[in-house]
Amino acid sequence: MAQRVLACTGCHGPQGRAASDGYYPRIAGKPAGYLYNQLLSFRDGRRQYGLMSNLLAPLDDAYLRAIAEHFSQLELPYPAPQPATADVDSLTRGEALVMKGDAALHVPACVECHGAALMGVAPGVPALIGMPRDYLNAQLGAWRAGGRHAMPPDCMAEVAKKLAPADISALSQWLAAQTVPRGAKPAAALPAPLPLPCGGIPGSPR
Amino acid sequence: MKRGLVRATLALLAIGAVLIALVAWLNLRGEDPLTADAAAPASAELIARGEYLARAGNCMGCHTERGGAPYAGGRGVPTPFGTVFAPNLTPDPANGLGRWSAAEFWRALHNGRARDGRLLYPAFPYPNYTRITRADADAIFAYLRSLPAVAQPNRAHTLSFPFDQQAALAVWRALYFRPAQPETDASRSTEWNRGAYLVEGLGHCNACHASRNLLGATASPLDLAGGLIPVQNWYAPSLASKQEAGMADWDVAQIVELLKTGVTPDRAMVSVSGPMGEVVGGSTQHLSEADLRAMAVYLRALPQAAADPATTSASAVAEAASAARARAAANRGGAKLYDQHCAACHGDQGEGAAGAYPALADSRAVALDTPANLVHLVLEGGFAPVTSGNPRPYGMPPFATVLSNDEVAQLLSYLRSSWGNTATPVSALEVSRYRGAK
Numbered sequence: 069m070a071q072r073v074l075a076c077t078g079c080h081g082p083q084g085r086a087a088s089d090g091y092y093p094r095i096a097g098k099p100a101g102y103l104y105n106q107l108l109s110f111r112d113g114r115r116q117y118g119l120m121s122n123l124l125a126p127l128d129d130a131y132l133r134a135i136a137e138h139f140s141q142l143e144l145p146y147p148a149p150q151p152a153t154a155d156v157d158s159l160t161r162g163e164a165l166v167m168k169g170d171a172a173l174h175v176p177a178c179v180e181c182h183g184a185a186l187m188g189v190a191p192g193v194p195a196l197i198g199m200p201r202d203y204l205n206a207q208l209g210a211w212r213a214g215g216r217h218a219m220p221p222d223c224m225a226e227v228a229k230k231l232a233p234a235d236i237s238a239l240s241q242w243l244a245a246q247t248v249p250r251g252a253k254p255a256a257a258l259p260a261p262l263p264l265p266c267g268g269i270p271g272s273p274r
Numbered sequence: 275m276k277r278g279l280v281r282a283t284l285a286l287l288a289i290g291a292v293l294i295a296l297v298a299w300l301n302l303r304g305e306d307p308l309t310a311d312a313a314a315p316a317s318a319e320l321i322a323r324g325e326y327l328a329r330a331g332n333c334m335g336c337h338t339e340r341g342g343a344p345y346a347g348g349r350g351v352p353t354p355f356g357t358v359f360a361p362n363l364t365p366d367p368a369n370g371l372g373r374w375s376a377a378e379f380w381r382a383l384h385n386g387r388a389r390d391g392r393l394l395y396p397a398f399p400y401p402n403y404t405r406i407t408r409a410d411a412d413a414i415f416a417y418l419r420s421l422p423a424v425a426q427p428n429r430a431h432t433l434s435f436p437f438d439q440q441a442a443l444a445v446w447r448a449l450y451f452r453p454a455q456p457e458t459d460a461s462r463s464t465e466w467n468r469g470a471y472l473v474e475g476l477g478h479c480n481a482c483h484a485s486r487n488l489l490g491a492t493a494s495p496l497d498l499a500g501g502l503i504p505v506q507n508w509y510a511p512s513l514a515s516k517q518e519a520g521m522a523d524w525d526v527a528q529i530v531e532l533l534k535t536g537v538t539p540d541r542a543m544v545s546v547s548g549p550m551g552e553v554v555g556g557s558t559q560h561l562s563e564a565d566l567r568a569m570a571v572y573l574r575a576l577p578q579a580a581a582d583p584a585t586t587s588a589s590a591v592a593e594a595a596s597a598a599r600a601r602a603a604a605n606r607g608g609a610k611l612y613d614q615h616c617a618a619c620h621g622d623q624g625e626g627a628a629g630a631y632p633a634l635a636d637s638r639a640v641a642l643d644t645p646a647n648l649v650h651l652v653l654e655g656g657f658a659p660v661t662s663g664n665p666r667p668y669g670m671p672p673f674a675t676v677l678s679n680d681e682v683a684q685l686l687s688y689l690r691s692s693w694g695n696t697a698t699p700v701s702a703l704e705v706s707r708y709r710g711a712k
Contacts, residue, residue, distance in 0.1 A: 071630065071668065074619065075655050078671020112341025119654060119672045121340070126551045126659035131666050 069138045075123060076135070085144045086200065093203045094147075099254045100133075100140035101191030105219060105268040107132040114217040146198040146248035154241040158234070162242030165235060166196075173230045176263040178239075181223075186246070188254040192269040195254065201244035208236040219267030226264065297448040301393065304453035305385050308377040316416035324417025327410050330565070331403070331476040332557035336360040346370075346424040351397040352505035353490060356433030358397035366423040371415075379415040380408055385453050393443045395431065396451070402495050404454045405475035450491040462575075469572025472565060473498075477557070482510035482549060498576060502646060507708050508548045509646045511638075515579045518638060521570075522578050529570035533558040535663030539629040544639075545658045545667075548650055555659030591696075598691040601699065608688025611681055615673065624693040630668045635693030645700045648686050649708040652677065679705040 070083070077084055079092045086094035095103060109115040111124040111132065124132070152159055164170075166186070169177035179186065181193055188195040196204070210216035211228035218224055228236070258271070266272045316324075328334070337360045339348035347362035347369075362370040371379065378389045386400035387393060394400060436442045456475065458467050473479050474495045484492040485501035492501075500512030500519075511519035521529050531538050536554040538544045546554050558566065584590060602609070613622075619631040626633030634640050640648065650656075655672035658664060677685070679702040686705075690697035 069666075072666055073669060075657060075669025075671045078655065078673070079675065113339075114341065119674060122654050123656060123669065123672065125340070126555050126657050126667075128660040128665075131660050134666065 069134070073135055073138060076139070079119075083142055083144055084139045085142075086147070090200055091202050091206070093199055095139045096142040096144045097253065098140055098194050099188050099190045099192060100136045101268070101270070102188065102194040103136035103140055104133050105192065107136060109218065114219070116215060143251070143253075145250075146252075149197075149247050150201050150244045152241045152245040154238065158238045159242050159245075161235065162238035162240075165231075165239055166242060170230075175227055175230050178243075180260070180263050181258070181266070183255040184259065185249075185252060185255065186243070187248070187252045189258050190254045190256055192266075193254070193258075195248075196243050197246040198248040198252075199244065201240045204240035204243055205236060208239065209233075212236065221265045221267050223262070223264045223266035223272075297444050300448035301444050305381060305387075306377070308375065308381065311376045316419065320413050320416045321420045322417075324413035324415065324420075326560070326562075327414050327476060328417055329557055329560040330472060331406075331414070331478070332553060333363065333414070335552055335556050336398075337363050343422075343424045343426065345418065345421055346426040347428055348426065350429070353397055353433075354504050355437040355490065356431060358395045358431045358433070359429040360398070361428040362424065362426050363418050364421045364424045364426075365419050366425050369425060369427050370423060371418055372423065374415075376412050376415045379418075380411045383411050383414075384408075386447065386451060393440055393447060395433075395443065396446075396490070399478040399481045401451055401492070402475055402478035402481060404452075405456050405471065405495065407456050410476070446489060446491070450489070454495075463571070465568045465571045466575060468565065469568035469570070472561075472569050473572050477569070479513070482508075483513055484510075499579065502644060503549060506549065507646050508650060509642060509644045510549070511642060512579070513573055514576045516581070518642060520576070520578050521573050522576070524574065526567055526570040526574065529573060530563065530566040531663070533561070533566050533569065534563075535559070535661045536658045536667070537629075537664050543626050543628055543630070543632045545632050547656050547658065548647060551656070551659040554661065559659070559661040559663070594696040595694075598696040601691040602688060605684060605688045605691065607681070608684040608686075611677070611685040612688055615676070616685070619670070624689070631670075634689055635695070637695060640689050641695045641697040643697070645686055645690070645697075645704060646708055648689070649682060649700075649705050652682055652685065653709060674709070678702075679709065 076095065080086055080095050081090075081092070084094065084096035086092055086096075106115065107124060107127075108129070110117065110120040111127065113121065115121075127135075154162075165175065166178040169175045169180070178196055181189070182196050183189045183193070186196045207216060208228050208231065211222075211225045212231065212233075214225070216225075231239075262269065262272050265274055334344060336349050336351055337345050337347050339346070342348055343364070345363040347360050350357040350359050364370040365372045367373050374389050381387050382389075382394060382398075383400060383403040383406055385404070386396065386398070431438065456471055459470070462470075478495075480492055480495055480498050482503050483500055484497040485499070486492055486504065490504070498513040500510060500515065502509050513519055513521065516522065528538055528540070532544060532546065533554060536546045536551065536559070558569075561569075585594070616634075620626055620634050621631075624634035624637075626635075632639070642648075651670065653672060653674040655670040657669040658667035660667060673682070682705045683700045683702040687699035689695065690699065
């Protein structure tokens, strides 16, 4: 399988482990359901990135599922975190949004869905740490601006639209600066029901 | 003086009227009267046959948007004159075929006219579909009528003036479109005739595999001498040339395998890509063995272009080979890029890997006159289509973000002059031209 998917690792790094300074996200070790949903979204036009969409156009659901499972099962070391360049106030705001959310904005804490360790929750919720800052910024920005979509109901779009650009930058700065503990994996199950309905996530409220 | 002017004006008006009448007549000839549909509902057998034929015509390829409801339309066909959007073919009465009759559907395929009488743009390949039988058209119609209705509105074409005018289209049709009947060549086998019907008609192979004139017309549905697909800039190679994609010296079984699975592992790993990948994935992989054999028999028997002695004589071949070797030896940059990015899969000598990575040595695809497809493949990468015979195809990564135009040009020039390839070098300018293509 690794030989068949060399098309992916050209950008996503050897075995899909990416690098901490680039734009292309790590795919190794992400929950299979999340990877599968993203592959479907690129192929079917919910996510827009020409190279990905063209590459996946000739592939069917079964093969995309197999590709997702292949990368989800890889256990590889994570790159070093990116030292934050933002000021203390911004990093404090970032950490607060991650851990507590913002009740006034009706924004839930990241940890409520992405797991207490922020390593994601199997099978559908991705990790938020171990990712390049530029990538995090670009994705949250795209959700906010309507350029990235998930399966409906699109909970991340709802959350991102409540965030100011400064909040997105604060989140990306803080998240990209966190170290991924050795052997960290997605949590097996959500600690509590999701705070809002999310498409493509088994057990999500409707 | 005054009388002369009046006479000249009258004469011009008369000529104009005759021309308009001629264009109108040329647009309406060969049309059957619209008859009422049979009252009996379509049988399951007819619907299944229609589904198969719709696959053979790859109707879905254009009439389904990326990720959209099947046959609900919306995909744009880019042309040099603007974009033509494929309409909704589901039975929705407001947007689809809900109010159409079988006779009107037949007129659309056979004569290129819509239900309301409007002339249709030939991006809808009715110059090919005009060869379909009425029985096959009725089966496809019965199948489309059996689909769930989807209320998806049609998108208006975005064509520039004067191409957005029905009058311009009428003139185009007067010049280039003739309704046809399926013909049987009694001197050929039944299999060959079936192949001709599929290739020239439903399969509309020459919508891509033929060159188009300034007004976007191909010479004839029988022309399969290769052409650059407008706007997309993929080159559909000639099926009638040994130097391109002619298959006169292939076995029927190999052609069938390529159309069925998208790859031929036993033949230095030939693999379809780009628009032909869509055709195999969406259409030919679903065809019966008998129909694929018929197409193969027809394609093998296509008259092959005569070899040009200026390039194929023994001395010309030896000279080209020695010049290519010299170019490859001088192209250190290209050799280095090849070793760094390509050799791990395609081999040190471009030998490829059977069943996985295509060979680049002695390759017709590498040596095509136009490097358009190579530029697409290097910049965008790609997978062969998923088919039942090749459910997990191997893929090539895109290099658009890794290699500059100059590097792509060096690399391709190296491939095109190495391991038996003797094709012309590629310039960075050419790469840049294709990089912009959709």
